[in-house]
Amino acid sequence: MEQKSSKLLQKLSRLRREHKGLINLMPLQTGGMLTEAAREALAEFGDGYSVCDFCEGSLCNVTNPPIREFVQELLPHFLGCEVATITHGAREAKFMVMHSLARPGDSILVDANRHYTTFVAAERVGLSIIEVPNSGHPEFRVDVNEYATLIKQHAPKLILLTYPDGNYGNLPDARRLGEIAQEYNVPYILNGAYAVGRMPISMVETGADFIIGSGHKSMASAGPVGVLGMKKKWEQIVLRKSGRHANKDIELLGCSVRGVPLMTLMASFPFVKERVAHWNEQVSKAQWFSAELEKLGFTQLGERPHRHDLLHFDAPELYEISKRVREKGYFLYKELKERGIWGPQPGLARSFKLSTFAADRQQLGLVIDSFKAILSKYS
């Protein structure tokens, strides 16, 4: 035990990441790679609570570093909302909205493609969760018109749409759902963890009441950090203050990300703001890549033509291979890694998910060639 523990202590003092420097196609990671400015901020504000040097009681009001200006001026404009704040991440933003607007036993209506954290956040509040189904294999589309039917049946306190979802990269009709939300007067949460920071998106244009983004997923930030935008009318409810400590937000427990992930979010913001203007290039790159992989016998799931860099492929050939090799489902991970590529979840081979967001066409060409080589190696 002593010896084991001392070996572990040694390991801790030299933590290294295996996948550094590889072509990164991991859907969770391609939007969260730091900019150079963020790397500098990381070193500068690494020490615990160093963002709080000039705090006068509230993180979002700190002026040096310029958190207040970022939160009050840049973020609302970027999100197309009236009021914005900082959260620990998208899931924590979902929880705080649900916890503020609904009570245990109330219902919430969510799309069937929702992230698991949408479900867990609602569970944590004690909500009854109703799912708007998707169209099933292979497109898994969510028709937002079905929200109307279910709103009439269940009178939910809240509705939520995942835009896009993390499994298929589908972009349902968020604007149409905005009209439905208004018609039935139900507050509408737009979970844009894979949209905000990647593609143009505006809360006001979709007619949502809340918009949620993830720093580590899509805003070139260290994990974890998120953003939450809302209509002014919700500020008094979601950002309500403590009865005893008048400048402290109850739902943020005073302050949320009191540390370096927020600094990386801010440092990367100018770059992120610029990159969303080039979203069309990302979409055409994803479509080209998807078409090339389909030529190899894989089938792209989700919407076609695809409008997002998150791609999910059925891969029966890889699955057949995995059944007869020693490494089982890990063979794909190993083969790709040997070729300098990191992306599909280790261990999975029946289908796999990739994101083309961080790789350029030349790198993606190498990925395509690698899949070709792997298939021919085992055929």
Add this chain to the structure above:
Amino acid sequence: MEQKSSKLLQKLSRLRREHKGLINLMPLQTGGMLTEAAREALAEFGDGYSVCDFCEGSLCNVTNPPIREFVQELLPHFLGCEVATITHGAREAKFMVMHSLARPGDSILVDANRHYTTFVAAERVGLSIIEVPNSGHPEFRVDVNEYATLIKQHAPKLILLTYPDGNYGNLPDARRLGEIAQEYNVPYILNGAYAVGRMPISMVETGADFIIGSGHKSMASAGPVGVLGMKKKWEQIVLRKSGRHANKDIELLGCSVRGVPLMTLMASFPFVKERVAHWNEQVSKAQWFSAELEKLGFTQLGERPHRHDLLHFDAPELYEISKRVREKGYFLYKELKERGIWGPQPGLARSFKLSTFAADRQQLGLVIDSFKAILSKYS
């Protein structure tokens, strides 16, 4: 507006910290300064979600980096508890325990020296908060025997003790409160945000049900990250899993600190484990420093003799000066900064808080001389 916004964007891409390299006496910061190993981990795992390379569904079960071993083996031993987990910080740990064990309208009994986040976390759950008073100026002692009286009156669902509190650095009798908690069978939360990682502390020895620590405050970590330890009997309640997603903790929304602050906590842990063994030296250093400042006419508040590096001084002379100088309460901050010292909250001068934890005796000697020089400059 355009011009203002472009200036702000420029500022964001070059975020710098003013207080780098100064002698740091800021109570919030002295226990959170990174080790060299943590700085390396910061660079290594800076990219968003890079700790999730080998995730199989739950942060605390990741084996590479060795999060599982850290959480299951090292942490419980370090905290003197049976089960441990990772949180966004001490306040989030308090909220998750309160949210799991109590319902809106229930009561919680806390010490009057509690951090504001204890109050706000209880408010967020909807609890009725009862405070065990302190003895007032100048010692502000909490007599834990008063918990017994108030437990009989209010039948609280939970009791909480702040050990030490962040205002005076007082260490109330946590063990005696453990006996009281057992006698009345009330779950007992020990908030050790300024203890865990600084001084020896063991949940089982105090008889608490929960122990809470803060990475950025006292475990040489980037912010924000915390630890929560508990008795095995609470695991099924506080770490209950989702009904739909069986490996996801409801109170952690699946995972808590899915990012680099956790990597710094782990990388610093061997150093932190070692430093708590030298706590006696910290206490005698603090007592010496306090005695020296009292010779200058300041009065140390809180317990005497003092048993913690958090020190709070009444400073009527500084207050008199602040009333007649142009910088008002900021003159002390400015004078100390010019001398390479950072610590007392900018703007405060009637009393000030310092921590001697990160400075050595030579540096503290310089601090004492600086206070002398400042007093004589303005006298």
